Amino acid sequence: MERLAARRLTGGMADSILVTGATGKSGRRVVDQLRAQGLPVRAAARGGEHTFDWTDPGTWDAALEGMRSAYIVQLDGTKLVRPFIERAVRHGVRRIVLASGRGIDVPGYAKDSGGVLEGIIDSEAAVRDSGLEWTISRPGWFAQNFSEGFFADAIRTGELRLPAGDGAASFVDAEDIAAVVVAALTEDRHAGQIYEVSGPRAVTLSEAVATISEAAGREIRYVPLSAGEYVAELVAQGVPAPDAEAFADVIEPLREGRDAYVSDGVRRALGRPPRTFAEFAESTAAAGGWPA
Numbered sequence: 380m381e382r383l384a385a386r387r388l389t390g391g392m393a394d395s396i397l398v399t400g401a402t403g404k405s406g407r408r409v410v411d412q413l414r415a416q417g418l419p420v421r422a423a424a425r426g427g428e429h430t431f432d433w434t435d436p437g438t439w440d441a442a443l444e445g446m447r448s449a450y451i452v453q454l455d456g457t458k459l460v461r462p463f464i465e466r467a468v469r470h471g472v473r474r475i476v477l478a479s480g481r482g483i484d485v486p487g488y489a490k491d492s493g494g495v496l497e498g499i500i501d502s503e504a505a506v507r508d509s510g511l512e513w514t515i516s517r518p519g520w521f522a523q524n525f526s527e528g529f530f531a532d533a534i535r536t537g538e539l540r541l542p543a544g545d546g547a548a549s550f551v552d553a554e555d556i557a558a559v560v561v562a563a564l565t566e567d568r569h570a571g572q573i574y575e576v577s578g579p580r581a582v583t584l585s586e587a588v589a590t591i592s593e594a595a596g597r598e599i600r601y602v603p604l605s606a607g608e609y610v611a612e613l614v615a616q617g618v619p620a621p622d623a624e625a626f627a628d629v630i631e632p633l634r635e636g637r638d639a640y641v642s643d644g645v646r647r648a649l650g651r652p653p654r655t656f657a658e659f660a661e662s663t664a665a666a667g668g669w670p671a
C-alpha cells in the first residue's frame with residue numbers, strides 16, 4: 380500500500396494533474412477517477428472549471444502552470460499538440476498521456492477528409508519526441524458514442540440509420556479508457572507504452588442497438604443504409620454535402636469491420652478484462668443515460 384502511495388503523484392499544486400477535454404467523454408471520467416483517489420486535478424476545457432481553449436494560446440500558460448502531469452485531448456484537425464508540449468516542458472511538466480485512436484498507424488484505415496489523421500500522427504510524434512515520460516492511449520470506437528456522442532440523438536429517437544451494414548466494432552467503455560489514462564498518469568510503469576484499448580469482443584450494430592433497447596426498456600431499431608442514402612438523408616436535413624460525406628467516411632471502417640479486432644490495452648495496463656457492451660448499456664441505464 381505504501382509502495383503504491385509512493386508511486387502516486389500526491390502533494391500540492393506542483394504535483395497537480397492537468398486534464399484537457401475535461402468535459403468530454405474520456406476527460407470527464409479521467410477527472411472523476413483521479414478525484415476519487417484524492418488527487419489534485421485541474422479540469423480544463425472551454426466550458427470547464429478551468430477555461431482553456433486550444434485555439435487561444437493565451438490560455439495555455441495558466442492551464443500548465445504548476446502541473447506535473449497532463450492528459451492531452453487534442454483538437455482534431457489541428458497540429459497544436461506539438462507547440463503545447465513545448466510550452467509544457469517550459470512549465471516543468473514531467474509526464475504526458477495523449478488521447479489518440481486505433482488505426483492511426485495503419486495506412487488506408489480511414490479516409491482523412493477532415494485532416495484529422497494527419498494531426499493525430501503529428502501529435503503522437505510530438506509526444507514521442509518530447510523527452511518527457513509519455514504514454515499514448517489509442518482507443519477504438521467508444522461505446523459512449525451511443526449515449527453521449529455521434530449516435531446519441533438517433534438512439535433517443537428510437538431509430539439509428541447508418542451506412543454500416545452488418546459491420547461490427549469492439550466498442551470500448553469510456554470508463555475503461557479513463558482507467559487506463561489514470562493508471563498512466565499516476566503509475567511509473569506505463570512510460571513509453573502505447574495502449575490500444577477496446578472492448579472484449581466485436582459487437583454488430585444490430586446487437587449493440589438490441590442490447591441498448593433491452594437495457595433502456597424501449598424499442599430502438601437499427602436501419603442499415605447505403606452510403607449514398609445516408610449522405611442524401613443528411614443533406615436533406617440541411618447538413619452541407621462535404622460534411623455529410625465526411626460523416627459517411629467516418630462510418631466506413633465500421634461497415635468494413637476494420638475496428639472489430641480486439642486489443643489488449645486494458646488488460647496490459649490494468650491487469651483485468653475490459654467491460655462488456657452489456658455492462659456499459661446496463662450501467663448507463665442505471666445512471667439514467669437512456670432517456671425515454
Ligand SMILES: NC(=O)c1ccc[n+]([C@@H]2O[C@H](COP(=O)([O-])OP(=O)(O)OC[C@H]3O[C@@H](n4cnc5c(N)ncnc54)[C@H](OP(=O)(O)O)[C@@H]3O)[C@@H](O)[C@H]2O)c1
Nearest residue numbers: 400401402403404405406424425426432433480519520521
Ligand atoms: N469517439 C470515438 O469513438 C473515438 C474513438 C477513437 C479516438 N477518439 C479520439 O478521442 C478524442 C476525443 O475524446 P473524447 O471523445 O473524450 O472527447 P469529446 O467527448 O469529443 O470531448 C471533446 C472535449 O474537448 C473540449 N474541446 C473542444 N474544443 C475545444 C477547444 N477549442 N479548446 C479546448 N477544449 C476543447 C470539449 O470541451 P469544451 O467544448 O467545453 O471546450 C470536450 O471537453 C478525439 O481526439 C477523437 O479523435 C474518439
